[in-house]
Amino acid sequence: DVKVTQSSRYLVKRTGEKVFLECVQDMDHENMFWYRQDPGLGLRLIYFSYDVKMKEKGDIPEGYSVSREKKERFSLILESASTNQTSMYLCASRETGYEKLFFGSGTQLSVL
Amino acid sequence: DQQVKQNSPSLSVQEGRISILNCDYTNSMFDYFLWYKKYPAEGPTFLISISSIKDKNEDGRFTVFLNKSAKHLSLHIVPSQPGDSAVYFCAAVDRGSTLGRLYFGRGTQLTVWP
Numbered sequence: 138d139v140k141v142t143q144s145s146r147y148l149v150k151r152t153g154e155k156v157f158l159e160c161v162q163d164m165d166h167e168n169m170f171w172y173r174q175d176p177g178l179g180l181r182l183i184y185f186s187y188d189v190k191m192k193e194k195g196d197i198p199e200g201y202s203v204s205r206e207k208k209e210r211f212s213l214i215l216e217s218a219s220t221n222q223t224s225m226y227l228c229a230s231r232e233t234g235y236e237k238l239f240f241g242s243g244t245q246l247s248v249l
Numbered sequence: 250d251q252q253v254k255q256n257s258p259s260l261s262v263q264e265g266r267i268s269i270l271n272c273d274y275t276n277s278m279f280d281y282f283l284w285y286k287k288y289p290a291e292g293p294t295f296l297i298s299i300s301s302i303k304d305k306n307e308d309g310r311f312t313v314f315l316n317k318s319a320k321h322l323s324l325h326i327v328p329s330q331p332g333d334s335a336v337y338f339c340a341a342v343d344r345g346s347t348l349g350r351l352y353f354g355r356g357t358q359l360t361v362w363p
Contacts, residue, residue, distance in 0.1 A: 141292070146290070170350075172353075174287075177258065177355060178355060179255075179338065179353050179354055179355035179356050180293070180338060180353040180356075181353075182350065185348070185350065187348055193348065195350075227292055227293070229292075236281050236283060236298065236342050236344065236349065236351070237283065237295050237298070238293075238295075238351060239295075240285075240292030240293045240294070241292050242290075242291055242292045243290065243291065243292050245290065
């Protein structure tokens with residue numbers, strides 16, 4: 138079974154802090170994604186990466202950056218956390234050529 | 250502009266009855282569709298998918314129907330069970346596009362009551 142692991146289930150940060158969300162997958166997938174889920178807004182794509190060191194902006198990249206130095210790891214960085222970044226963050230991975238995404242359990246981030 | 254729409258934010262159904270969740274899309278290039286289920290504080294899990302060359306796909310209690318001319322798909326759950334209570338997301342992809350990203354709807358909260 139594919140396993141996508143997000144480093145924290147719950148995280149509380151202060152405004153202005155730099156926040157790192159880590160995601161690791163164990164299936165050698167080329168594609169990795171970061172989404173955020175907010176009530177009534179569904180899953181919104183922040184960034185994705187189709188290969189090591191490659192990245193593409195999704196629909197809401199402002200205030201975020203990403204890093205993909207190794208194939209199995211995709212990090213989401215909030216350069217200066219703000220209260221409107223309080224959300225559930227979901228990482229996903231996928232093999233190239235296939236449509237199905239495998240999601241991690243999510244990180245509920247609260248920015249105070 | 251949303252390319253995948255789930256116009257019902259919530260649906261309440263009695264246990265044992267049929268649940269029908271609807272999804273509409275605008276991009277005629279979408280040729281593969283997926284449904285995901287999400288429980289609170291967990292990541293979404295894949296439920297069922299359908300290719301545009303089919304109009305129906307079945308997996309146990311779950312059936313997805315696709316009407317390409319209407320750009321509409323629906324997920325039927327029969328019979329509904331309390332454990333089916335979750336948020337259901339519809340997703341679509343254009344497999345011919347370079348990166349093949351999924352576009353998600355906003356989700357429908359299904360509540361199945363005893």
